[in-house]
Amino acid sequence: MNKFEEIVQTKLVPIAGRFGNNKFLIAIRDGVTYSMPLILIGSLLMIIASFPIPGWENWLGEIGISAYLWKGVDSSFNLIALIAAFAIPYSLVKQYKQDGISAGIINISAFLMVTPFAIPFLDESGKSIGTVGGIAPSYLSSGGLFVAIVLGLINGHVYQWFMKKDIRIKMPDGVPPAVSKSFSAIIPGAVILIFWLVVYGMLDYFKLPNVHDIVKTVLGVPFSMIGGTLLGNFIVVLLNGLLWFCGIHGGNVLNNPIMKPIWLTNLTENTAAHQAGQNLPHVFTSVFMDNFVFIGGSGATIGLVIALAWIARRKKASQQSKVLSPLTLFPGLFNINEPTMFGLPVVLNVLTVIPFVIAPAVNLVVAYLAFASGIVPGTYADPGWTMPPIISGFLATGSWQASILQLVLIVIDILIYLPFIFNVERKWLESEKNRK
Structure with missing residues (x-):
């Protein structure tokens, strides 16, 4: 037993500790966590809007409250990606002792930069007959979460690199800090936003899939195969237990930064299906776990x-x-x-x-x-x-x-x-x- 404990302490704990202290994983964990108040508030409104009492939903509709409750759900629960687009680079840059707020604001713009501003307009049969202006709600919620993570990590790292290399506009000492920070963000912000604008323009010009579709295919599909299957989640549960045994917070190392985005995506898709009166597509959600x-x-x-x-x-x-x-x-x-x-x-x-x-x-x-x-x-x-x-x-x-x-x-x-x-x-x- 003593030999086993010695192996755990000397071999496994240091490896797990380095993994748990990774700045990128911490940024993802914190970024997703920042959206939890909105998820809980939106869930509360959803529970009220669809409380399982016969006739309850019809009564809410008759008195004119139902639509407002679901409006509250859409304006809170379904903003996971937008919140993550700010919070992930904010957390990452703060770990480098730099201005996280400016990094978060720039990444929100970059996130919107790569997001199509058109929604398919469907006829009664569900066939697309054109588009209307606006952002599809799915891009702001679960459908855009992986893009928010990828852009947040890339842009956050690029931003702190500019700050570390001191490539920024410097203001005199007497200028208020808020103004000075705003000017410091202009050069890295311009580079980041112009880059993603060019990426969006090139993809759109050549009629290629947009960044959301690319990221969803490259990352979303493989990760969903892990987080959406019994075998994948079984492995995650075992690893979580072994990490905790080693003294490493399994939730902070594995569940929250890696699996939570997948489970939250499944939850928001279940929410949308419930609101539409359809069968819920996923078993494995953050709530289920x-x-x-x-x-x-x-x-x-x-x-x-x-x-x-x-x-x-x-x-x-x-x-x-x-x-x-x-x-x-x-x-x-x-x-x-x-x-x-x-x-x-x-x-x-x-x-x-x-x-x-x-x-x-x-x-x-x-x-x-x-x-x-x-x-x-x-x-x-x-x-x-x-x-x-x-x-x-x-x-x-x-x-x-x-x-x-x-x-x-x-x-x-x-x-x-x-x-x-x-x-x-x-x-x-x-x-x-x-x-x-």
């Missing part, structure tokens, strides 16, 4: 904290379990498991690594079968990752079946963790006995 796979947090540790709480109620329970139980149970019900990860601990604990990896993997398979078979409808709203289970399932899908599924998954997680927690408890009792 947060509320049906990682219940209680990474490792599905709600099963661990409930099992620990049950053990702690016994008369002969160890003092350690009695102390840790209230500290881990209440946060765990709200999917906050840092007290468990570092208090039990789970990190670098070979006694809990097996259920920590297996429990969310089992949840993934069971939940997938329930959703794919139609027993539970798909997720289309985000109740927030801190929403307690049972409630979150109902809000995310509008169905009581999802709440029942969460209850079943929690029972499975408890059964998976219980024998291992008994072993941990036995070690604690032996340790306390030896100290007497």
Whole structure:
């Protein structure tokens, strides 16, 4: 065991640490996270607009409120790409101690520069009969997210390079900082925007696919094959557990920067399908992973904290379990498991690594079968990752079946963790006995 821990500490932890400290991954993680308030607000409006009570939506339409609620959804939830276009270069440039706001503003312009300003106009049969001015909403939401990421990383890096090389317009010392920063951004901004304008013009002139279509084909299709399949997500869940075991935040290293854009794209497409009254196309969304796979947090540790709480109620329970139980149970019900990860601990604990990896993997398979078979409808709203289970399932899908599924998954997680927690408890009792 000591040899294994030594290998983990000396070989795996440094590699995972360098991966987790990568500036580009941090920028993607932070950039997508900045859009979460709008996603949650939009989801709340969506839940109100389509609350699963017979006649509710018709009543909202009759009193003239329904259209305004969906307008709120479109103006919040469906702006993921636009927010990311600002936030990703902002985060990246800030890591280089430069002006992130100017970098974000420039990238919004670059994002719009490569985005077509025409929407197909369809007849009643769905056939295109021309175009009308404007930006297709899909470019601002999930359809443009990969372009926002690619341009954000490229343009953010180019911007900080100009600043690092001091290629900018300098103003006298007495000029207000805001004005000075604005002038400093002119040269890198002009280079970046003219470059992307030329790219858009060349593609348009030769009737080639636009940047959105190219990026979606080159990056979107391969990543979607990972994030949209059971096997791909199964591998992600296993890697997430192993990273956490090594003491590396699996969500920050793997889920948030790499998988979250894919899962959010699937969620927004489900939202659009729900609004249109169509079948939801995706099982794997950010909401599905947060509320049906990682219940209680990474490792599905709600099963661990409930099992620990049950053990702690016994008369002969160890003092350690009695102390840790209230500290881990209440946060765990709200999917906050840092007290468990570092208090039990789970990190670098070979006694809990097996259920920590297996429990969310089992949840993934069971939940997938329930959703794919139609027993539970798909997720289309985000109740927030801190929403307690049972409630979150109902809000995310509008169905009581999802709440029942969460209850079943929690029972499975408890059964998976219980024998291992008994072993941990036995070690604690032996340790306390030896100290007497």
